[in-house]
Amino acid sequence: MSKDSSLTRNFCIIAHIDHGKSTLADRFIEKAKLGVTRGPAQSQILDNMDIERERGITIKSQAVTIPYTAKDGKTYELNLVDTPGHVDFSYEVSRAISSCEGALLLVDASQGVEAQTIANLYMAVEHNLTVIPVINKIDLASADIPACLHQIDHDLGLDTDLTVQVSAKTGVGVDELFESIVTNIEPPQGSDAAPLQALIFDSHYDAYRGVIVHCRVVEGVMKVGDEITFMHSDASYKLEEVGIFQLGLVKTGELHYGDVGYCVAGVKTISDIRVGDTITSVINPAKSPLPGFKDVKPVVFSSIYPVDTNDYEELNDAIERLKLNDASLIYEKDSSAALGFGFRCGFLGMLHLEVVQERIEREFNLSIVFTSPSVSYIVHMRNGDVLHIDNPLTYPEPMQVEYAEEPYIRANVITPTQYVGPIITLCMEKRGVQTGMNYLDEKRVELVYDMPLAEVLFDFYDRLKSISRGYASFDYEVNGYKKTDLVRMDILVNGEPVDALSQLVFRGNSQKRGRQVCSRLVGEIPRQQFKIAIQAAIGGTIVSRETINAYRKDVTAKCYGGDIGRKRKLLDKQKEGKKRMKMVGNVEIPQGAFLAVLKSDETSS
Numbered sequence: 163m164s165k166d167s168s169l170t171r172n173f174c175i176i177a178h179i180d181h182g183k184s185t186l187a188d189r190f191i192e193k194a195k196l197g198v199t200r201g202p203a204q205s206q207i208l209d210n211m212d213i214e215r216e217r218g219i220t221i222k223s224q225a226v227t228i229p230y231t232a233k234d235g236k237t238y239e240l241n242l243v244d245t246p247g248h249v250d251f252s253y254e255v256s257r258a259i260s261s262c263e264g265a266l267l268l269v270d271a272s273q274g275v276e277a278q279t280i281a282n283l284y285m286a287v288e289h290n291l292t293v294i295p296v297i298n299k300i301d302l303a304s305a306d307i308p309a310c311l312h313q314i315d316h317d318l319g320l321d322t323d324l325t326v327q328v329s330a331k332t333g334v335g336v337d338e339l340f341e342s343i344v345t346n347i348e349p350p351q352g353s354d355a356a357p358l359q360a361l362i363f364d365s366h367y368d369a370y371r372g373v374i375v376h377c378r379v380v381e382g383v384m385k386v387g388d389e390i391t392f393m394h395s396d397a398s399y400k401l402e403e404v405g406i407f408q409l410g411l412v413k414t415g416e417l418h419y420g421d422v423g424y425c426v427a428g429v430k431t432i433s434d435i436r437v438g439d440t441i442t443s444v445i446n447p448a449k450s451p452l453p454g455f456k457d458v459k460p461v462v463f464s465s466i467y468p469v470d471t472n473d474y475e476e477l478n479d480a481i482e483r484l485k486l487n488d489a490s491l492i493y494e495k496d497s498s499a500a501l502g503f504g505f506r507c508g509f510l511g512m513l514h515l516e517v518v519q520e521r522i523e524r525e526f527n528l529s530i531v532f533t534s535p536s537v538s539y540i541v542h543m544r545n546g547d548v549l550h551i552d553n554p555l556t557y558p559e560p561m562q563v564e565y566a567e568e569p570y571i572r573a574n575v576i577t578p579t580q581y582v583g584p585i586i587t588l589c590m591e592k593r594g595v596q597t598g599m600n601y602l603d604e605k606r607v608e609l610v611y612d613m614p615l616a617e618v619l620f621d622f623y624d625r626l627k628s629i630s631r632g633y634a635s636f637d638y639e640v641n642g643y644k645k646t647d648l649v650r651m652d653i654l655v656n657g658e659p660v661d662a663l664s665q666l667v668f669r670g671n672s673q674k675r676g677r678q679v680c681s682r683l684v685g686e687i688p689r690q691q692f693k694i695a696i697q698a699a700i701g702g703t704i705v706s707r708e709t710i711n712a713y714r715k716d717v718t719a720k721c722y723g724g725d726i727g728r729k730r731k732l733l734d735k736q737k738e739g740k741k742r743m744k745m746v747g748n749v750e751i752p753q754g755a756f757l758a759v760l761k762s763d764e765t766s767s
């Protein structure tokens with residue numbers, strides 16, 4: 163069956179975090195009457211992971227196909243991709259952009275243009291997308307539409323005549339936006355007769371159907387029954403199911419050039435599927451694969467271990483399946499003296515790490531431990547060797563090290579002028595060096611800093627938000643390495659080093675960091691039947707020490723009398739808690755302790 167692809171429009175919604183992408187996607191879906199009715203309490207339709215709903219943020223890009231009958235009387239097929247806004251997930255945005263011809267760039271009418279608005283615009287322009295500027299939240303009393311129009315023209319260099327004003331909350335302006343999409347975004351180019359080329363931009367695992375591949379057909383047609391090849395892995399399968407995304411998967415039997423949809427091919431070996439790979443047909447193969455995506459560069463590394471060492475195989479399966487749905491997760495096998503076998507993983511930021519932790523625990527029901535996250539250092543050895551080290555445990559003896567270098571970022575902060583002072587203080591505290599300060603207009607300043615990545619990872623973002631009451635925004639890119647004075651700090655619990663808690667730190671920060679970690683561990687490790695000494699050591703020198711006194715926790719002490727049922731419940735609860743403990747020597751360390759020691763040091767500075 164042939165299809166009129168001139169009626170197809172592929173576009174994504176991009177914006178700074180919280181400017182209303184998911185809310186706008188909801189309005190589109192509602193207007194298209196795909197059959198959902200939404201209770202007032204339910205949050206975004208496309209944010210279907212629990213973590214997304216709870217945190218109110220989009221983590222995954224989601225595609226949906228919506229029919230729209232335009233004023234010209236024709237029914238168009240709109241493929242919309244909702245994207246995340248947080249800087250850790252910009253890889254998701256870049257992949258969504260590759261499957262579209264156009265982008266709606268949302269600007270919150272009360273906040274104006276922010277750091278990720280600009281970063282996302284660059285990405286869209288790089289991929290030659292038609293960008294429609296959209297001012298959202300015009301219903302707010304604090305909306306300043308003239309200022310937004312000025313910024314769209316002045317900061318973004320976009321056409322204000324093309325700008326559509328909407329309220330994703332009330333639905334005002336959404337019809338105009340539909341018309342603008344149909345008129346201004348080009349239909350896809352290609353041909354049904356050409357050999358099949360479909361770009362894999364995502365995938366997920368379904369317990370019944372196996373791997374579901376998300377793809378954009380660039381050339382040709384894919385039909386149920388066709389033999390296909392994944393060009394990178396050179397693995398061939400037969401297509402069992404083909405369809406589009408609506409509020410679930412809807413079978414269509416075929417996808418034509420320009421379409422966005424999914425296919426199922428009974429894939430048994432998960433590693434055959436690679437995001438960025440091209441699907442082609444076995445009988446009429448394309449000559450070459452599509453360009454695919456840039457390789458992801460993780461910036462923070464940490465190891466994951468199962469709390470119960472018997473769960474290693476399950477953890478292996480879980481990570482493999484998670485990788486299907488999170489192409490930016492990088493991992494390899496690892497082992498530790500205290501924790502047994504696990505995986506060394508690379509993440510795009512701390513939020514990404516937290517999301518992976520939560521997804522493994524929730525979607526696969528596994529208890530896991532993360533080791534201290536670290537950036538990747540370049541270590542120049544006295545013997546001339548150059549090593550890349552991201553694991554404190556593999557850091558060489560200080561005697562053998564000539565010098566070390568750490569990764570630096572170029573950070574762009576956009577802030578209202580009144581917060582400039584405290585932000586400069588924060589950046590200096592984080593060893594930042596100012597390289598630029600531009601007044602965007604009377605009210606807003608852009609600050610540019612060179613800063614060590616390691617300083618930014620842990621709590622920079624939260625502190626920036628709190629000192630600017632949420633108004634400052636931040637974006638960064640890694641831009642090289644600089645010489646640093648690095649030491650390895652070990653944490654000893656009753657004299658035993660806990661390798662999972664070792665960290666590489668800047669010497670100037672090491673005393674403070676040591677004190678912080680020790681005092682935080684005191685709050686995390688429950689009292690046990692004996693005294694526990696917690697020490698931070700650099701080389702042979704102890705830089706900090708804390709003690710946890712002995713105590714036997716009797717959780718049933720509060721239950722006077724004979725309510726045996728209640729006693730049992732409490733004991734069960736305690737047992738459940740123990741499952742999440744890790745033995746180090748003779749000390750039980752709860753899983754939470756491993757992550758808690760790395761959390762924001764706001765309170766102590």
Ligand SMILES: Nc1nc2c(ncn2[C@@H]2O[C@H](COP(=O)(O)OP(=O)(O)OP(=O)(O)O)[C@@H](O)[C@H]2O)c(=O)[nH]1
Pocket residue numbers: 177178179180181182183184185186206218219220221245246247248298299300301302328329330331332
């Ligand atoms: N008043 C008003 N609030 C809106 C409008 N659109 C979105 N919001 C609110 O703004 C907040 C953020 O909206 P989201 O749709 O989650 O933003 P997002 O851009 O998808 O966020 P991320 O995916 O996390 O980047 C929510 O509390 C919405 O209810 C609007 O038009 N008017």
